[in-house]
Amino acid sequence: MKKFSWRGLVIIAFMLVTVFFLAPLMIKNLPAWWASRKLNLGLDLKGGMQILLEVDTSELTAGEIDGAVKNNIEIIRNRIDQFGVAEPSIQKLGEKRIMVQLPGVKDHLAAENLVQKTAMLEFKLVAPNEEAERVVAQIDQNISMNLQSFPKLAELDRKDRALADSLKVASDTLGTKDGIFKSFISRGEVDYLVQVENVRLMQSLIADSLFARVVPMGYQVSLGKADLEAVKADRSLYILKSAVEMSGTDISRARVDFGSATSTDPRTANKPYVSLEMKREGARKFERVTNDNVGKRLAIVLDDVVYSAPNIQERIAGGRAQITGRFTTSEANELAILLNSKNLDAPIRPISTTIIGATLGTDSIRSGTKAGIIGLIAVILFMIVYYKVAGLIADFVLVFNIGFILSVLTMFGATLTLPGIAGIILTIGMAVDANVLVFERIREELDAGKTPRSAVDAGYKRAIITIWDANITTLIAAAVLYNFGSGPIRGFAITLAIGIIGSMFCALIFVRTILDNFVLVGNKKNLSI
Amino acid sequence: MRLFRNTNIPFVRVRYVAYVISAILILAGIFAFITKGLNWSIDFTSGVAAKVSLKALDETIPKVRIAELRSVLKNNGFPEAEIQHIGEPDNSSFMIKIKSKTDEADVSSETKNRILEILTQNFSKYVEGRNLSTEVIEEIYVVGPKVGAELRTQAMLAVIISLVLMIIYIWFRFELTFGVMAIVALFHDVMIIVGIFALTGKEITIQIIAALLTIVGYSINDTIVIFDRIREDLKVHRKDPIPVIFNRSINQTLGRTTITAGTTLMTALALFFFGGTVLHDFAFAMCLGIFFGTYSSIFVASNLVLDAYAVTHKEKQAIQHLTKKK
Numbered sequence: 145m146k147k148f149s150w151r152g153l154v155i156i157a158f159m160l161v162t163v164f165f166l167a168p169l170m171i172k173n174l175p176a177w178w179a180s181r182k183l184n185l186g187l188d189l190k191g192g193m194q195i196l197l198e199v200d201t202s203e204l205t206a207g208e209i210d211g212a213v214k215n216n217i218e219i220i221r222n223r224i225d226q227f228g229v230a231e232p233s234i235q236k237l238g239e240k241r242i243m244v245q246l247p248g249v250k251d252h253l254a255a256e257n258l259v260q261k262t263a264m265l266e267f268k269l270v271a272p273n274e275e276a277e278r279v280v281a282q283i284d285q286n287i288s289m290n291l292q293s294f295p296k297l298a299e300l301d302r303k304d305r306a307l308a309d310s311l312k313v314a315s316d317t318l319g320t321k322d323g324i325f326k327s328f329i330s331r332g333e334v335d336y337l338v339q340v341e342n343v344r345l346m347q348s349l350i351a352d353s354l355f356a357r358v359v360p361m362g363y364q365v366s367l368g369k370a371d372l373e374a375v376k377a378d379r380s381l382y383i384l385k386s387a388v389e390m391s392g393t394d395i396s397r398a399r400v401d402f403g404s405a406t407s408t409d410p411r412t413a414n415k416p417y418v419s420l421e422m423k424r425e426g427a428r429k430f431e432r433v434t435n436d437n438v439g440k441r442l443a444i445v446l447d448d449v450v451y452s453a454p455n456i457q458e459r460i461a462g463g464r465a466q467i468t469g470r471f472t473t474s475e476a477n478e479l480a481i482l483l484n485s486k487n488l489d490a491p492i493r494p495i496s497t498t499i500i501g502a503t504l505g506t507d508s509i510r511s512g513t514k515a516g517i518i519g520l521i522a523v524i525l526f527m528i529v530y531y532k533v534a535g536l537i538a539d540f541v542l543v544f545n546i547g548f549i550l551s552v553l554t555m556f557g558a559t560l561t562l563p564g565i566a567g568i569i570l571t572i573g574m575a576v577d578a579n580v581l582v583f584e585r586i587r588e589e590l591d592a593g594k595t596p597r598s599a600v601d602a603g604y605k606r607a608i609i610t611i612w613d614a615n616i617t618t619l620i621a622a623a624v625l626y627n628f629g630s631g632p633i634r635g636f637a638i639t640l641a642i643g644i645i646g647s648m649f650c651a652l653i654f655v656r657t658i659l660d661n662f663v664l665v666g667n668k669k670n671l672s673i
Numbered sequence: 674m675r676l677f678r679n680t681n682i683p684f685v686r687v688r689y690v691a692y693v694i695s696a697i698l699i700l701a702g703i704f705a706f707i708t709k710g711l712n713w714s715i716d717f718t719s720g721v722a723a724k725v726s727l728k729a730l731d732e733t734i735p736k737v738r739i740a741e742l743r744s745v746l747k748n749n750g751f752p753e754a755e756i757q758h759i760g761e762p763d764n765s766s767f768m769i770k771i772k773s774k775t776d777e778a779d780v781s782s783e784t785k786n787r788i789l790e791i792l793t794q795n796f797s798k799y800v801e802g803r804n805l806s807t808e809v810i811e812e813i814y815v816v817g818p819k820v821g822a823e824l825r826t827q828a829m830l831a832v833i834i835s836l837v838l839m840i841i842y843i844w845f846r847f848e849l850t851f852g853v854m855a856i857v858a859l860f861h862d863v864m865i866i867v868g869i870f871a872l873t874g875k876e877i878t879i880q881i882i883a884a885l886l887t888i889v890g891y892s893i894n895d896t897i898v899i900f901d902r903i904r905e906d907l908k909v910h911r912k913d914p915i916p917v918i919f920n921r922s923i924n925q926t927l928g929r930t931t932i933t934a935g936t937t938l939m940t941a942l943a944l945f946f947f948g949g950t951v952l953h954d955f956a957f958a959m960c961l962g963i964f965f966g967t968y969s970s971i972f973v974a975s976n977l978v979l980d981a982y983a984v985t986h987k988e989k990q991a992i993q994h995l996t997k998k999k
Contacts, residue, residue, distance in 0.1 A: 499813040566948070570887065621887065628830065636887075
């Protein structure tokens with residue numbers, strides 16, 4: 145056997161990469177670390193929603209723009225997390241644009257509103273325990289009088305009662321006696337808790353304008369922030385006084401500090417906390433609020449979700465305050481960003497939205513794949529008819545080339561879009577070009593009377609310059625397309641570029657090796673081309 | 674199998690016929706461009722495009738007619754809406770497009786919500802019992818005016834930048850005249866295709882721009898293969914007159930040119946016929962591009978180089994330059 149050449153190594157590497165990254169598409173039940181390396185499908189193939197937003201920076205100085213955009217991204221991310229979309233993608237585009245992709249979103253009106261509205265940061269007092277209990281009782285009383293207005297609650301109530309009847313126990317053991325609202329909240333250590341399976345229902349209740357009417361005047365019900373690290377955990381529920389004590393505009397700056405290890409204050413010692421600086425007006429408000437409410441809790445509410453509800457220990461004058469709690473550093477960071485968000489006053493505006501139904505997406509995949517397979521078969525048959533065995537080799541390598549494009553896309557975590565599929569299909573047609581150039585040359589050399597081996601050598605030697613020249617110009621076009629294009633065009637440019645590089649490699653190294661080692665062995669007189 | 678064996682088609686001699694054909698095509702395109710203009714898609718003008726399915730669940734309800742939809746939209750403040758029927762007549766799928774007439778912000782997200790409202794109110798029989806956002810609306814697309822204008826400039830810029838880069842590359846590899854004439858041939862291709870789009874009133878979408886740039890890459894690829902052969906033949910056949918060498922080179926590469934065009938056309942046609950509505954126009958542009966790109970590579974690009982040398986009397990210099998370089 146021949147000596148092991150670098151060419152063989154490269155080909156083996158090429159095949160391994162292809163197989164490694166394509167396996168998750170073909171084989172089920174792979175280990176998780178392997179299966180997760182799957183090709184991302186673009187929104188146009190999966191269905192969903194894309195919103196391109198622009199941050200209005202007209203009132204900001206150059207130095208503030210970056211921070212404002214970052215804060216807005218953070219706020220949008222939080223809102224989407226609350227909304228519960230699988231695999232959302234939020235990207236900064238250019239200097240002040242944000243692209244939000246929400247695959248599989250059904251209720252796009254709600255999603256749009258959620259993403260676009262301006263963040264509202266407020267400080268509100270938490271109702272003390274007895275007061276809160278009174279409010280909850282009142283809510284239940286009001287709900288039971290208007291139960292028909294809350295079909296979901298009415299149904300739950302009916303089920304509970306039916307269950308109670310069937311078990312022949314007093315309904316109060318199931319909690320229905322106290323009222324349906326109270327039946328799905330429970331007293332936690334400090335606040336009420338909503339069990340995780342009821343969170344959705346609670347969210348829709350809070351958003352319902354009818355529900356707002358059963359909440360006693362001067363109070364509001366708000367959920368606590370979802371804990372990202374423990375999504376399955378119960379959520380806190382707060383009964384707040386609806387009066388706004390302070391708003392985001394009163395704050396001039398928030399930042400994360402880290403208490404020194406030697407600090408005497410156990411709340412800050414060795415722990416991250418958020419320190420606030422207030423504007424003059426804000427400082428006065430804060431002093432008044434803290435003075436009047438020592439021992440109570442002040443909730444930091446963003447978009448009606450309670451992020452933190454620290455206890456007021458004492459009157460705080462001077463416009464500086466600390467928010468302490470059991471924060472991790474990243475939580476403290478996030479809180480600081482949220483607190484900063486409002487005073488940057490940079491509204492976001494939608495500049496384009498795209499909604500693609502899931503059916504259209506699957507249709508596109510189906511027709512795209514169909515077109516690809518038909519094109520591939522046509523090219524494969526043609527190559528065999530026209531170039532016989534050499535054509536067959538080119539076809540064999542062509543199939544690997546397509547696999548290679550898909551696996552490189554997977555490797556770089558790129559997204560396959562519909563134009564990307566078009567790019568792959570076109571590449572099928574263009575990928576054989578390098579082979580055609582070489583094969584035509586070999587035929588010419590054979591016509592000139594050379595032996596198969598020297599015809600192949602001369603053919604490759606002559607064609608290689610042409611192949612480089614011709615493909616580099618196409619690569620230039622692909623590079624320009626990539627730079628100019630947004631999402632789908634980029635996908636097209638990437639697949640085109642990978643396809644060109646892949647097909648050059650395939651024709652110059654892969655096909656040649658097969659020709660040299662398996663077709664030209666010995667002193668063959670004929671070359672099937 | 675072999676399509677072309679030792680052909681000797683007089684491509685160089687018939688070049689003036691080709692020039693006339695090209696000139697007619699280009700002039701017709703320019704005429705259409707001036708009189709009818711280009712139909713820029715919503716990507717470039719801003720506006721709302723919605724693909725809706727108004728197929729009633731109940732068989733007894735008559736199908737929505739396009740005129741009905743048009744009059745409803747007209748009565749609700751959208752007289753300029755463009756409505757098309759899509760796919761099978763049974764599907765009752767429509768594409769509704771509302772473009773903004775100026776570059777001002779006269780079409781926005783609110784327009785989209787307004788259209789949805791109009792549809793649910795006026796076609797309640799068809800919408801009833803179906804999920805509005807997943808079944809009725811297949812696709813909605815809103816583009817603000819800012820994006821549209823930006824895209825148009827970017828598209829122009831992209832075409833110009835890629836042309837300039839290609840001239841530089843060819844200049845570096847061959848000769849300036851070759852580079853310039855390759856680009857002239859490219860312009861020729863792009864102008865003919867844009868002209869056909871103006872003539873047929875087909876929309877210029879972002880995908881069409883991508884197709885145009887791919888054509889640019891493809892067509893120059895074809896041209897360079899021929900140029901390469903000319904450069905090589907100039908070295909081999911030093912004594913033959915230049916037109917003979919040029920003609921021989923074009924004939925020698927004819928097999929490769931037509932076969933590559935053929936395989937690429939096969940896949941582009943597969944896209945055209947089986948790729949679905951979204952890729953239809955893209956595939957159409959690609960098919961045109963492959964056809965005219967191949968045509969211009971064979972009949973226009975190298976012949977223009979030949980004529981340029983004849984006019985400037987620089988053959989000798991150029992040949993020396995080309996054959997000296999490796």
